[in-house]
Amino acid sequence: MHDIRAIRENPAAFDAALARRGDAAMSSSLLALDEARRAKILAAETAQAEQNKASKEVGAAKGRGDEDEFQRLRALVSEKKAEIARMQEEAKALDAQLTDALARIANLPADDVPDGADEEDNVEIHRWGNPRNFDVAPKEHFDIAGVAASMDFETAAKTSGSRFVMLKGAVARIHRALAQFMVDTHVDQNGLLEVNSPVLVRDDAMYGTDKLPKFGEDSYRTEDGMWLVPTSEVPLTYSVAGDVLDEAALPIRMTAHTLCFRSEAGSAGRDTAGMLRQHQFEKVEMVSITHPDGSEDEQKRMLDCAQGILEALEIPYRTVVLCTGDMGFGARRTYDIEAWLPGQNTYREISSVSTTGDFQARRMNARFKPADGGKPQFVHTLNGSGLAVGRCLIAVLENGQQADGSVKLPTALAPYLGGKTVLTADGALA
Template sequence: MHDIRAIRENPAAFDAALARRGDASVSSELLRLDESRRAKILAAETAQAEQNKASKEVGAAKGRGDEVEFQRLRALVADKKAEIARMQTEAKDLDALLTDQLARIANIPAEDVPEGADEDDNVEVNRWGTPRAFDFAPKEHYDIPAVAAAMDFETAAKTSGSRFVNLSKGVARIHRALAQFMIDTHIDKNGLTEMLTPVLVRDEAMYGTDKLPKFGEDSYQTTNGWWLIPTSEVTLTYSVSGDILDQSALPIRMTAHTVCFRSEAGSAGKDTAGMLRQHQFEKVEMVSVTHPDESDAEQKRMLRCAEDLLEQLGIPYRTVVLCTGDMGFGARRTYDIEAWLPGQDAYREISSVSTTGDFQARRMNARFRPEGGGKPEYVHTLNGSGLAVGRCLISVLENGQNADGTVTLPNVLAPYLGGKLTLQLDGTLA
């Protein structure tokens, strides 16, 4: 959510920032609504003053026995009362319209975000590991014999349709092990607090974390009105909605492993094979709530937390900063981590780490009380995948595949797999 006062003070700068995203100028329309709203409020206040004055004069006229003046003033009071109610209603309607317009405008990109139109203009900032040189043609995850024995799309389609999968035997256990490894690392090494949150949320939570109103079609809503979370960013971030935190409580760092749901409405025809893009998937999320002065450093910290997981797993990756035209709606700056998938001969996104500044905090009224005193200020919120479990599974399977169709797994998973680090041709672990 944007601050209309800031737009009022410098509309040209606001439009210029939106232009960097490729969005149209909107300040003139916003200021027109704002001016009309403020005019109605002023008119209501003026009418209220006139009503108060006339109300006092009614008694005086009655005391003088001036029946004509008494009736005139009574009629004036009634007229002003009706005028005030009308003005207040019109001001309320304009305020709702202005708020809705502001809620549909993307966040302003940070000044250091590179300009560009799409993913081709993203800028690589880090690369780790060397892709393995295979002495055979590496397969995509679902074609690896050992994986195919325990990854079933046809049965899942019978119960749920496309973009769902049933995992069994060793593949299901590896998936679970990866999530446990991520959560344990975030708790024991990275100092995050583990949370177990609902996967059903109300409109307010989706709105406060910028998923509504603009992107409702990308999520699933139940018949009784709840939304299935697209990520636990929603529940973790919204946990501080309406709060005034002590500055000493910041930063708040949380992590959660949840099932997530996305309609993938805008991705028809993309990644239809395999489990790269699913309607239901699992993710380990990181969320930080910080002091505004610390949010940029916190983003770098969160990025390292995610990168470190891939390094421990031995998965080559590259990190890019998204350009203005490729950033998400609520992001002020986003880093994507892309894991190497030898079956696709490409790097594919496995984590996004974003700072939203005070964009979400304004929507959900999350503030902190400065230590030195003074008026409460909005916190900054950040979120990042640490990591997407299914995509991490794909990376581990493809990078560990062998010529005989088996898969060798990373040593770091041994404690979670009973020491068994080979996925055999029948889909079991040995």
Template sequence: MHDIRTIRDNPHAFDAALARRGDEPVSDSLLALDGERRARIQASETAQAEQNKASKEVGAAKARGDEAEFERLRALVAEKKAEVAALAAEAKDLDAQLSDMLARIANLPAEDVPEGADETENVEVNRWGSPRAFDFTPKEHFEIGGVAGAMDFEIAAKISGSRFVVLRGAVARIHRALAQFMIDTHVDKNGLTEVQTPVLVRDEAMYGTDKLPKFGEDSYQTTNGWWLVPTSEVPLTYSVAGDILEAGALPIRMTAHTLCFRSEAGSAGKDTSGMLRQHQFEKVEMVSVTHPDDSDAEQKRMLRCAEGLLEQLGVPYRTVILCTGDMGFGARRTYDIEAWLPGQDAYREISSVSTTGDFQARRMNARFRPEGGGKPAFVHTLNGSGLAVGRCLIAVLENGQQADGSVTLPEVLAPYLGGRLTLTADGRLA
């Protein structure tokens, strides 16, 4: 959410920042609506003052027996009372319109975000590991011998439809092991607090984390009004809604492993094979709530937390900073980590780490009290995948595949797999 006072102070800068995203200028429309709202408020205050003045004069007219003046003043009081109510209602309606307009405008990009129209203009900032040289043609995850029988899309389609999967046996265990490894690493090494959250949330939580009103079609809503979370960013971030935190309590660093649900609106025909793009998936999320002065450093810290997981798993990756045309709606700056998938001969996104600045905090009124006193200020919020579990499973399976259909698994998973680090060609752990 944007501060209308900032837009009033420098509308041209606001429009110029939106233009970097490829968005149309909106300051004229916003300020016109804001002007109408403020005019109604001022007129209401004037009418209220006139009502108050007339109310005082009513008693004086009655005391001196001036019946005609008494009746005139009584009528004036009633007239002004109705005028105040009408103007207040108009101001309230205009305020709701203004809030709705502001809620649909994307966050402004940070100055260091590269300009560009789409993902082809993202800028690589880091690369780790070298893609393995195979002496056979590597397969996609669902084609690998030891995986094919345990990754069932037909049964999932019978149960739920397209873009779902049923995992069985050793592959299901590897998937679970990856999630446990991520959570344990974040808690034991990265200093995050594990949180178990609901996956059903209210409108307010979706709105506060910028998923509503603009992107309702991207999520699922139950018949009784709850939303299924697109990511645990929603409940983790919204947990501080309405709070005034002590500065000394910052940063708050949280992680959660949850189911996530996305309608994948607009992705028809894209990544239809395998489990790369699903309606239901699991993700380990990282969320930080920070002092504004610390949010840029916190984003880099979170990025390293996510990159470190892939390094421990031995999965080559590259990190890119998203250009202005490819950033998400609420992001001020986003880094994507792309894991190497030999079956696709391509790097594919496995994590996004974003800072929203105070964009979400304004929507949910999350503030902190500065040390030494002073007016409460908005916190900054950040979120990042650490990591998408299903995509991580894909990366581990494809990078570890062998010519005979087996898969060699990363050493760091040994404690979670009973020390067995080979997925055999017939789908067993050995």
């Protein structure tokens, strides 16, 4: 959510920042709504003062026996009362229009975010690991012999339709081990608080984390009006909604492993093979609530946490900073981590780490009280995948595949797999 006061102070800068995202100028229409709203409020306040004055004079007219003046003043009080009610309703309607308009405008990019139109303009800033040289052409995850029988798309389609999968046996266990490894690493090494969060949330939680009103079609809604979370960013971030936190409590760092649900409304025809893009998937999410002065460093810390997971799993990756045209709606800056998938011979996104500044905090009124006793300020919120479990499974399987159809598994997973380090060609752990 944008601060209308900041737009009033520098409308040209606001429009220039929107233009970097490829969005049209909005300040004129917003300020016109704001001016009309403020004019109605002022008119209502003026009418209220006139009503108060007339109310005081009614008694005086009655006391001196001036019936005509008494009746005139009574009629004026009644007229002003109706006028005030009408103008307050009009001001309320204009305020709702302004709030809705502000809620539909994307966050402004940070100054250091590169300009660009789409993913082709993203800028690589880091690369780790060297892709393997395979003796034979590497296969995609679902075609690896040791995987194929345990990655059942046909049965999932029978029960749920396209973009679902049933993982079975050893592959299901590897998937579970990955999630456990991620959570343990974030808790034990990275100092995050583990949270077991709901996957059903109310409208307010989706709105507060900028998923509504503009992107409702991207998520699933139940018949009684609840939403299935697109990521646990929603309940974790919204957990501080309406709070005034002590400055000493910041930063708050959380992680959760949950099911996530997305309609993939804009991805028809994309990534239809395999389990890269699913309606239901699992993710280990990281969320930080910080002091504004600490949010820049916090984003870098979160990025290191996510990259560390891939390095521990021995998966080559690269990190890019998203350009203005490829960033998500609520982000000021986003780093994408892309894992190397030899079956596709390319890097694919496995984590996004974003800072929203105070964009979400304004929507959900999340503030902190400065230690010096000053006026409460909005916190900054950040979120990042640490990591997408299904995509990490794909990366582990494809990078570890062997010519005989088996898969060499990362050493870091052995404690979670009973010491086993190989998925055999017939789909067993050894």
